[in-house]
Amino acid sequence: MTLLDLKNLRISIPTERGLLNAVRGVDLALKSGETLCLVGESGCGKSLTAMTLMGLGPKTARTGADRFTLLGHDMVGKKPKAWSALRGRGLSVIFQDPMTSLNPTLTVGRQLTEGVIRSEGITRREADIRAIELLERVGIARPGQRLGQYPHQFSGGQRQRLMIAMALMSRPKFLIADEPTTALDVTIQAQILTVLAGLQRDLGLGLLLITHDLGVVAAIADRVAVMYAGRIVEEGLTDTIFRTPAHPYTAGLMAAIPVPGRTRRGMPLPAIPGRVPGLIGEVRGCAFCDRCARALPVCAQVAPPVVQVQGHPVECHLYATEGAQ
Numbered sequence: 001m002t003l004l005d006l007k008n009l010r011i012s013i014p015t016e017r018g019l020l021n022a023v024r025g026v027d028l029a030l031k032s033g034e035t036l037c038l039v040g041e042s043g044c045g046k047s048l049t050a051m052t053l054m055g056l057g058p059k060t061a062r063t064g065a066d067r068f069t070l071l072g073h074d075m076v077g078k079k080p081k082a083w084s085a086l087r088g089r090g091l092s093v094i095f096q097d098p099m100t101s102l103n104p105t106l107t108v109g110r111q112l113t114e115g116v117i118r119s120e121g122i123t124r125r126e127a128d129i130r131a132i133e134l135l136e137r138v139g140i141a142r143p144g145q146r147l148g149q150y151p152h153q154f155s156g157g158q159r160q161r162l163m164i165a166m167a168l169m170s171r172p173k174f175l176i177a178d179e180p181t182t183a184l185d186v187t188i189q190a191q192i193l194t195v196l197a198g199l200q201r202d203l204g205l206g207l208l209l210i211t212h213d214l215g216v217v218a219a220i221a222d223r224v225a226v227m228y229a230g231r232i233v234e235e236g237l238t239d240t241i242f243r244t245p246a247h248p249y250t251a252g253l254m255a256a257i258p259v260p261g262r263t264r265r266g267m268p269l270p271a272i273p274g275r276v277p278g279l280i281g282e283v284r285g286c287a288f289c290d291r292c293a294r295a296l297p298v299c300a301q302v303a304p305p306v307v308q309v310q311g312h313p314v315e316c317h318l319y320a321t322e323g324a325q
């Protein structure tokens with residue numbers, strides 16, 4: 001089943017300095033059982049894209065798309081209310097910071113069960129049974145007892161596990177997770193992602209994971225979409241993208257990951273020089289031009305075409321000039 005079909009998403013935000021064209025024509029698609037990771041540096045538009053997919057984009061944003069289907073529902077031009085109907089009926093989200101999503105004054109049990117009791121009309125006992133099962137699956141010990149506790153009685157990692165359980169209470173088909181482990185230390189991050197990947201597989205969920213952590217991507221993604229300056233510049237199978245990145249920006253990101261056996265301890269990793277361009281007003285040519293070691297004269301003048309390279313789309317003049325490979 002196609003969970004997400006997005007074509008030419010555009011998001012602009014009015015600022016004092018002019019219109020910020022933060023997302024400039026993004027295409028994304030996701031089916032049941034797939035994990036797609038959206039990656040890129042901060043400020044590339046990935047979180048704004050995710051928030052918009054969740055129906056939580058900024059109020060001042062001007063948003064448009066040629067096609068935007070979520071769980072079979074047409075969402076083009078829809079108001080946030082339309083998302084409320086989808087949340088709890090197939091769509092669920094996990095946020096970066098559990099403390100902004102958990103209510104400190106309510107027990108964890110109440111927070112896990114209230115929504116499904118209301119939306120599905122099940123009894124408190126049935127909802128408690130489901131909550132206990134999920135807490136067990138996300139690795140919270142003695143779940144029956146912990147239902148009566150408050151969020152501050154859980155550690156940071158446990159709170160993120162609670163968030164995963166809460167997101168799964170409504171038995172969603174499509175889960176969007178925006179940097180779900182950023183606030184945690186590395187060991188805990190790995191544990192949480194293992195839990196998330198296991199649940200995705202077991203429940204056949206479609207998972208859209210937004211992250212800047214390529215280690216995470218390598219571990220759990222089926223496909224990777226690389227975002228730069230508000231555009232997807234390359235999208236393909238994880239293995240292909242990691243082994244043979246085609247876009248110079250993707251290649252730069254991959255070169256900056258330590259590789260066991262190849263990267264010596266203390267050895268500096270190459271960083272992509274320069275900075276992401278400002279996106280106020282129109283971008284002329286390729287947005288990566290000022291940072292690209294392979295730039296051609298045409299790159300500064302003409303927006304790059306999307307070309308199929310190794311069977312997946314890449315937005316770059318190199319392949320249009322040399323012929324698609």
Ligand code: SF4
Pocket residue numbers: 247248249286287288289290292293294295296299304315316317318
């Ligand atoms: Fe580099 Fe040109 Fe490709 Fe942009 S279009 S990534 S500047 S080669």
